[in-house]
Amino acid sequence: MAIKKILALTGIRSEYYILYPVINALRKDEQFDVRVVVSGAHLSDWHGLTLREIEADGFHVVDKIDSQLMTNRTTQRVKGVGMLTYALAQTVEREKPDVIFVVGDREESIAAALVGNYMDVAVAHLGGGDPVYGNADDPIRFAVSKLAHIHFTLADAYAKNLQRVGEEEFRIFNVGDPALDTIRTTPARSLSEISNILKFDITDGHYVVFIRNPLSSEWQDAGRQMHINLQALERFSKESGYKVVAIHPNTDPGAHDIVEAIQSYKDKPFIKFYKNLEREIFVNVMRHARALVGNSSMGLLEAPFYKLPVVNVGNRQQGRLNAGNVEFVPDDLQSITQAIHKACTDEEYRAKVAELKNPFGNGYTSEKIRDVLRSIDLSDKQWLIKKNLVGIS
Amino acid sequence: MAIKKILALTGIRSEYYILYPVINALRKDEQFDVRVVVSGAHLSDWHGLTLREIEADGFHVVDKIDSQLMTNRTTQRVKGVGMLTYALAQTVEREKPDVIFVVGDREESIAAALVGNYMDVAVAHLGGGDPVYGNADDPIRFAVSKLAHIHFTLADAYAKNLQRVGEEEFRIFNVGDPALDTIRTTPARSLSEISNILKFDITDGHYVVFIRNPLSSEWQDAGRQMHINLQALERFSKESGYKVVAIHPNTDPGAHDIVEAIQSYKDKPFIKFYKNLEREIFVNVMRHARALVGNSSMGLLEAPFYKLPVVNVGNRQQGRLNAGNVEFVPDDLQSITQAIHKACTDEEYRAKVAELKNPFGNGYTSEKIRDVLRSIDLSDKQWLIKKNLVGIS
Amino acid sequence: MAIKKILALTGIRSEYYILYPVINALRKDEQFDVRVVVSGAHLSDWHGLTLREIEADGFHVVDKIDSQLMTNRTTQRVKGVGMLTYALAQTVEREKPDVIFVVGDREESIAAALVGNYMDVAVAHLGGGDPVYGNADDPIRFAVSKLAHIHFTLADAYAKNLQRVGEEEFRIFNVGDPALDTIRTTPARSLSEISNILKFDITDGHYVVFIRNPLSSEWQDAGRQMHINLQALERFSKESGYKVVAIHPNTDPGAHDIVEAIQSYKDKPFIKFYKNLEREIFVNVMRHARALVGNSSMGLLEAPFYKLPVVNVGNRQQGRLNAGNVEFVPDDLQSITQAIHKACTDEEYRAKVAELKNPFGNGYTSEKIRDVLRSIDLSDKQWLIKKNLVGIS
């Protein structure tokens, strides 16, 4: 069988962590020639220049597309989509991939879908059908699904959602979340090892992880909300003696104000902020944590695999499939503090979380995606021409 | 009530003819401040520089965005989307419209939808839910629907399709095709007047109209197919004495080859080619024609209003709602010729066409759109936040 | 006489401070209609979002052009030129200015010059003929001069340089540095007032000002060099009791590493860092300072007006006209420390500096520019067609 050329597009650390196990599995299979386009926050020194991580992982980076504008205005992301789309077309024309592979709902996903649609290249999209709402990303995710040719979903419920919005069943493959593959295979590290690496003493295991990203429909409020979250964490810490391992936000409008809010807390001993943690370290931080706080999608998608209680603060992640480990609370000092206490110390609640069934796969997602991509015969015109745009009734 | 600022985006003659009656109705209403962004083929001298027509119509053009690249490669349209998206964001930030209004399924529609989505401006989209397939435009149309906030559909069946793909009912308004408003209100011209204007004698009414655009999934075949169509028209003309009023194609990849094919026919007396016909003239040409041949969407969307038989050649327009006036034939000399004979001279068939019910409204669509846009209260958050992306089950 | 429409383009704080007095003088004259395009670092929250300052100054901002990419790679600035050029053409076509006015040698200057050249709009450029070298900006400055139609120079020697590189004499007007107009007219503030505003006690006047920007030919060394500078300042402070008022760098590649270097010094009591200081405050800080240290162009262009000794560290500003107040030293701990001591305390040297003649005008530059722009008759073709590109021999 002819080798399939896969062009993967990645724009930000959080999404690369989902993409990595997939393209890593593909490149180990001689049927695939994997190439990578790096864009967005990966190229930003203000976000840890994670390009270096991708290069260290040994991937063949065929183009670096600058699409991250340095502003907090709402023009930022959509102009980024424009630049990315214009530039990616140049790459695709040169590389002539069989499949463009893209994850999620950010600028890269819609740019890849547009390029594939107009240039007649199959687009494989991981992460469709997720009904979360409130973010500019969410309608994008569904727009991408209407354009993409091969759908990989994280959960069975999401696969069904894709059928509901008119995608043909033969295009849809429920495979689970490849981020779990990484978690499954990451070597264990003891709490004292981690404490050394973090330069932060959490050897007693009394800590929570905190990640807060802006929500696009409320981005102008991001700074104020962050302050409330940090106050709640401080109060909780005073009451319980717990510490907080905190991760910097992504690059969306509002992120700048979140980083500003961090400034007044960065020297307090109860909390320590990290721009980036290596995957291996981060997974072990999560394994030993008592809870995850904030509004990261990991709370819904990955925490169930760790059996980790989550306090999701604010309107981000609303509408998303929830395995039962997540408590949603508003941006309110009292509510947040209470919920963290419950997540960390209510043993009955914790026992219930520990028994929940994880709907996002079993940590063997990459192999499933590889097998699907091997089996598909792209010379069959059905893949590229979407005949039943409203589904088959 | 506060005045609503409407920013309409238009990129090509065919789409402007649909847009015109709407924005004309809106500007006559003092509740609206209408501004226009002109892009794409409108700015191309190779396509008649229809910018002049928009200016002559007296609209306030607030920016001209160059997005039409001079190439026949498949990079053309998607790079155009990129440039348009980048540049339109600048216009929208300056103009601060309440509503971005856009028609159809071309580059302008997806660029407008992206800008509205990321910049929190309501996007009103006319033309969603149409299940035609085979063109790069078709998945775009559905992607736009997943991003847009207010849907105006051309037919009731299309409104239902939007619900099927998960759009909330309160966003969907079936209004019909505003192109019919123009047809309804265009003053009559006699065949001899038209013949004078066209410099082509069709006073006996024995003529068909021919429009052929490239289909993106078959664009490399566009030149060859055009030759077959022209041969068929020539044979039909020889057999019947009919003449052919032919219109140049749009700007998509393949169009260049269609224009090349025209060269060898342009001096033949049975046919005359026009780069552009003024609306008023074109409507009267259609009124008196015996049939429409080719693959223009007008065959499905407007011809029913004229009670005009249509021969749709090839795979373009497949899957689209058909009022019963359209015969689909392949790109085959014999089939095309036969179908044109039937459309022009089979009186039984023509009588049946004359009785068909037109599903695309009654020529009062603009007023309906105006009334909807007047009544909507955009301060209600429900318009901008799409909560039920898979529909309400 | 018809009103002249002036479109000024500004991209960064340092350059806006030079532009401001000019466009302020123009808008007070009813013969001019002044409009402003804001781009680059002005739109970056990471650089103080100085857009707000321009808006507070009451200018009519007609477009905001995002051109600042968030990366430290060398693609940053040149891709910015690309985006700016593409987008500015759209603005110029809409605004139809009589003159595009631009200052200096950054991305905005070359983009404006290109747009004016290809679109037949007169470009007035302030700041040509300056022979400094070593930065990517320097060849740009001369390229702009070859494209621009009206030259305003900061010093007579620079006007002569423009003639040497072939610019016609009638296009060249030596007017001085408009930044001096602002210095001249800024109300005085006492040291105790300033100390309050800065939240930094410098009431005894024992302080230096420090500004360090990256040099593009050495940008990969910017962080290391900054560390040496900060060490030297700390040693000097220990030895003398002086304090340091430090300003953040601009946005060029390398700036990120300079900001990184700042982190380890930001909590030391001898120094305080400011992202931005209001003009009025900054001028008074400079008035009372004992010396300016670093590599800012202000050391050469503005410090003579203050009679301020300058220690210019490293290769930036090499080749530039020097009024005699500047000592050039390499990035070497010992040399820097010694030179600061001399600048602050060698009274003989300070007396010599206080007597130097300032070659950059007398603080009435804006009026001169206004008068030139009033007097020029742009309908005379000589302005737009540069006939003698190698000068008149």
Next chain:
Amino acid sequence: MAIKKILALTGIRSEYYILYPVINALRKDEQFDVRVVVSGAHLSDWHGLTLREIEADGFHVVDKIDSQLMTNRTTQRVKGVGMLTYALAQTVEREKPDVIFVVGDREESIAAALVGNYMDVAVAHLGGGDPVYGNADDPIRFAVSKLAHIHFTLADAYAKNLQRVGEEEFRIFNVGDPALDTIRTTPARSLSEISNILKFDITDGHYVVFIRNPLSSEWQDAGRQMHINLQALERFSKESGYKVVAIHPNTDPGAHDIVEAIQSYKDKPFIKFYKNLEREIFVNVMRHARALVGNSSMGLLEAPFYKLPVVNVGNRQQGRLNAGNVEFVPDDLQSITQAIHKACTDEEYRAKVAELKNPFGNGYTSEKIRDVLRSIDLSDKQWLIKKNLVGIS
């Protein structure tokens, strides 16, 4: 010695004909790795899609950059510069060339110079120092020279001009025009062979070649002027029996109107228009022609090598070095006709032309460029840092 990686940029047929012999010589030398970026009109089917020719020549095309917008407005070229600059930076970052090689004064030249300047890559520019004026290209040519690091000039007078505008002598190499290399080495074809290929009987050698491009400062007049030129050629043909081999214009604003003007002459037997002629054919057409008419730069740069009399009509090429074979006439029916008569039949004048000395080299330019590029040691910082921007006095 390490292999030097050369990245050549080409945008249009006329410029490629100058570039071709150089990169052909370089690739035959194992010290060079030659790669090509194709942009602009090469990618346009409306201009003969000369990309195919470059590919047929066997060059390694590493990116195709769309920069040719389909409009006749003055935004066309400058937006093209913007897109080209943005996209070329991506290519250069990936390819990491030692030298960017570019010819002439079009969009490609300034984009390459900007990218090289900001990204610290040496730019070798062929064609600087030429004092022609009146076109938007002319100031661009000088701006490119101020940015480029290695200058190859077509004539000794041009080398001297570069020194006059402040370029350092060590950067300047007078090598002549490589287009002459092609002319020198093109195999001879008889007039009857050519007539067959052209499908136009010029076996008696009684014909002139006609090429007319728009002049940017007069582009709105391009159509009207073209009509006068065609009238003059028709009158001359009637009076003399001569024929005209005519070539389509380039892509600049105004070109569209020139093509429009062609329409009314394209079926007349005295003239035949060609969109493109293969180099080999074109050279032989020129060899046998009696004169060149129009305003192509070939009249000044290449015609002397053929000893061919030239009638240069209008203001294009004003100021350019003239070997004595060119008569400049205004766009006036009488003047043009007379001048063509003189050029074709005044044997005294023709004898004088035949004896003129050609200042543009001897047809061995490519070898000279190759030898210079071999000998240069780019690790010497003098090449990249332009220290003496106003020349060494």
